[in-house]
Amino acid sequence: MEHIPGLLSEGVPSSKSPEQDWEEEFSYLEQEITRIGSNHFNLERLTREALRPDSVYRTTDKTPSDIVLRRTKALLKYLQQHQGKTDSDDLSKIQQKLEDWERRQTATPPVERTGRLQSFKELCAIRRALSFRNPLLAELDAIVFLTHYSQRQGQGEIHIVDQYFGFNAKPGGSPFILQQPFSSHPVARPLIRETPVSHGKNKGKPLKNGSFLSLELNYDADKLYFAWTQAVHTPVTGKEDWSHNFGTYDDLMRRPPDYHHYFWEPDRVYHIYSLDLKNGELRQLTDGNFNTIDPCELPNGRIVYISDEQGANQRCGARWIGAGVLHSMKPDGTDAYPLSFHETNEWQPSVTNEGMIAYTRWDYVDRDDDGAHHLWQCYPDGRDPRALHGNYAEKRENRPWAELGYRSVPDSHKLVAVAAPHHGIAYGSLILVDPSIPDDGAMSQVKRITPEIHFPEAERSPGYPFDRGQASGGEHFGTPWPLSEDFYLCVYDRDGHDYGLYLVDSFGNKELLWQDAQVPCLDPIPFTPRKRPGIIPDMTTQSADARKPEEAPSNIAETFILNVYDTERPLPPGVKVKWIRIVNLFPKSNVFANEPNIGMGDQSLARGSLGIAPVEKDGSAFFLMPTNVNVYFQLLDENKQAIHSMRSSTYAHSGERLSCMGCHENRFTAPKSLRQGTALALRRKPSLLSPEPDGSYPMTFARLVQPVLDKNCVRCHSKHVSKAPRLDGDTFYITQNAQGEPQRTDIRHGWSNGYETLHRWAWTRHGGNGIYWNQNKFTYSVPGEVGAQASKLLPFLQQGHKNLKLAPTDLYRITLWMDLNSNFYGDYKDEKAQARGEIVTPKFGVPKPPYLFLEQGLSYGNEF
Known part of the structure; x- marks a missing residue:
């Protein structure tokens, strides 16, 4: 050493x-x-x-x-x-x-x-x-770790995302190596003091007076990766350059004073560094006005990490919170690109024993925002993101609200994690997760390693459901490193503040190894080489090494579904699926939750239909769709009405051929239809998507539905305005004041009269915290109980009204609107223009041209 x-x-x-x-x-x-x-x-x-x-x-x-x-x-x-x-x-x-x-x-x-x-x-x-007689410790003579102040300052409400921003970090701490950790006199030595940075913006400078985060040791135990920030926390003045920020200075002034440091600059965010333990080189790998954290070496030598550089903002806050997602780069920081196009945050990737990436995804498409921050897995090139555990709770208080810091247990298919809060920091009770067991929406896959500590926010006391009158607490353990299924290195403190390094076992024993006098500890890792998992070949062309120098990454991916009838929850009896719809979700591009109110659904995402593709008689589908955008799928009947809809999202990468066995099929059973022959959809070329009506991309009420109302309804309803509700596109209505004079009243959220009337009869699902749990009924979709078919409006329209029966094309526009969560806006800006029926281009998450996945001769380009 x-x-x-x-x-x-x-x-x-x-x-x-x-x-x-x-x-x-x-x-x-x-x-x-x-x-x-x-x-x-x-x-x-x-x-x-x-x-x-x-x-x-x-x-x-x-x-x-x-x-x-x-x-x-x-x-x-x-x-x-x-x-x-x-x-x-x-x-x-x-x-x-x-x-x-x-x-x-x-x-x-x-x-x-x-x-x-x-x-x-x-x-x-x-x-x-x-x-200390444990044989697992016999060859372990050193541990690397960080000292790091856990984030408890800087804003009125601590939230799971706030701890990962450099402007929230408290200066202090360093990387250390602890020698003879299981002796009577272990000593820690700092690994960095005056070492100058060799590359990057901070070249020639030592990393002093800042904050370190997310330590990682490579497989050969000769290089450390970590994030560091200068931890600048001073309030901003409004004179700074705001062009790259999520919001404006005026937005910032709407927040309390303790939010006035949320400003993205290179000296205020985390960047990733490497420390070569053979030659002492300290290298800066990332730079820019965005946070990069959680580096982890992949078996092929690349680094997976989290970055918020895509610019999207998380949805449930009241401040500028970049949505950091999976990225990949070479170990020298070059050839960086996103692995994920998810619209909200992801955290703490690690590599499983099988060579896959395990990570936490915050996943809430049209469902509760607090109950799903759990285990996801993808290939090292980002392909095939799948929820292995915990994504759809039957009742969120029956299990952890968030699970962070997943690590594969040696010689096991299980993973250790921290049961953490949503409104809090990444500490809590230690758990062991077994993805090989079917998920019952509660605790079937989870075992408590530290049962004396309750699940923060999910429980008021160990084993008891959450009580809103009780404080969260319980943030006692953090960053576990498994030595086996029963023994762990981790940080621990009985008061949840001054975390020390501990050896913890599943029998309830905890042994202090080392503690700093001032700064809490974080990220203990055995300082020893470990077995490198097998390298899984890349199947995408994102990397510069995976394509010819003259080739550009492809913007189109082939997508294949073997059998749409193979679902975890069966489709209604006798229902035939004729089409599949591909819906593009647009990441939030502004600062405040529900500004604007996209629709009647709380925290609803703006979206648009990219188009539909045919489904064959055997349930197979084969079509082209754009890469690098966040999408979800819907199954449609012969009337192109939704039968089943995802409450999550996925994406395809450049060069990927995305394939599924079914639509959220049960991964613990064999496919329902293992055929001798080739699926019907694979006997032809992939389908080009058929565009849906004008106004469906991006989907806005004024462009998609209001023309139907203007054509069929407005004239009569305006004539009988005293008896009939208004259905026009005006965003105001006229009443008389006490003096009998006309008075204009604007409709809430900038919505129109037509939307204000119809949305009460329509169908939606909510985001938001808890209060919408009963309104949504379930976190998952129940086939046959989604979209227009689950609304009050569709039966009313089908039976006709005052001798009026809508033409199929007009009815289609209204059912499409309800299938897409009955939104009003299609983006997060220029609300008045959208209400007038003007096209507003989403800022993030739209496909790149050319749009060759559409039927020949059609393009969305002219709409933008």
Whole structure:
């Protein structure tokens, strides 16, 4: 280790001794015993959901020693069953000490608290000696980690996204290496002090007085990656250059003063760096007016990371929060491109044992915004993003609201994660996730590693449902690194502030390794080479190495679905699918939630139909669609009305051939139709998408629906205005004031009279926090209960009204509107122009020309 260039000779001891930690543990367990007696734990549920039941408190626990003794015995039994013969003598000696201690306590139990504490510390010393005999630690003589202030400053409400912005970071911290971590005197040495940056904007400067985040060690254990920011937190004045920011200075002034530092500049955001441990080179890999965090080495040597450089803004805030998503670059920072085109945030990619990318995606298309930040997986080139766990809760309080920091467990298909809050930071209770088990929308795939800590925000106490009257809390553990399914390195603090490095096991034992006197710890990683997963070949042409120098990335992808009838929830009996619709979601391009109110659905995304493609009799479909845009699919019947609709999204990459077995098919069963022959759709060329009516892309009420109302309804309704609701396109109505004079009243949100009347009869699904849970009924779509067919308006129109029966083309426009969530606006700006029926081009997320995926001779280009 001394070969590491720049490694300082002086070592920093832990600011807290094991004995001090045991005293804190004693007091903490005394309080926990009181809480057990006060019924603050659903012990029955916790025992059922715990990875190891011995870790769960019991009503028979009367002293802290009762708890630690049981957990220590469970650890001893485990090590005896898994320990090699060479260490059996050591375990026998420890067992003898444990039995001697227990006999003394039985013979003369301490009466005074001082005596009980001393006895407890003797037991903890035995536990510590036992924990460090774990064979998994035998070759582990060093740990790399960061010191980092967790983000608890800078805005009135802490939110899961705010902790990842450089202007919210508190200066302080450094990368360290902890030597002899399982000895009696571990010491930490800083890896960076005066090392100058060799490349990038900060060339020649050391990384001082800033904040470090998201440490990663490469597979060969000779290079570190991390993010660093200068952590500039001063309020902005309005004189800065705002051209690259999400909003304007006027927008900022609408926020409270503690939001007035949300300004994107290179010295205010995180950038990614690498530290070569062989030659000491410190290299800046990213730059610009955007945050880049969470670097992780892929098996092929590229780096996957998170960046908000695409410019989209997350939807539920009241400030400028860039939506960071997966990106990829070479290890020197070149050839960077997005792997994801998701419209909201993603976090903390890691590589599974199979060589796939595991990460957290915040996923809420027309559904609750707090209940789905869970495990997704994709190929290293970004292909085929899939939710493996937790994306569709039956009831969000029955499981964690957010899960962060996924890491694959060695020699296992399971992953460790932190059960974290939505309105909080990336700390919480440790869990083990098993994606091989079917997801029941609750806890079927989850085991609690630390059952004494409740799921922040999801639970008011361990095992009990969320109570809005209770504070969240519970942010005790963070950044776990699995050594096995039962043993982890992580950071931990009983008060959720001054996190130290700990060895934690599933039996409930926690051993302090090292703690800094001032700055909390983060990201412990064993300093040792680890097995590199097999390299999965790229199947896209995004990388410059994957295509010829003269070739440009393709803007069109072939998309194949084997059988649309293969769904996790069956389609209504007798329904025949004739078409599939491809809907383009437009990322939010302005600052404030529900400004504008896109439609009747809270936090609804603007969108447009890219077109429809035919579905063959056998359920197969084969069509062209644009790459690099966020889309979802709908299944349509012969009337082109939605039967089934995604509540998530996907995308295709340049050079990718996107394929699915079905429409959200059950991944635990074989396809329903394994044919001997080729699918019918593959016996022909891929279909070009058939465009839908004018006004469907982007979809606006004024362009899609209002012409139908003007043609069929407005004249009669205007004649009988005292009895009939207004259906015209005006965004105001005239009444009389108290003096009998005409008075103009603007309709809320800039909507029109026609929309204000019809949307009450239409169909929608909401985003938003919790209050819309019952309105949506489910987080997922129920086939046959979506869109126009689930509305009150469609039956009314089908039966006719006052001798009027709409022409099929007119009815189609209205059903298409309802199938697309009954929105009013098609983008987040120029609302008055949209209300007048003018075309407003979405700022983000639209396909790049040429539009060869459309039927010949048709193009959206003339609409823009």
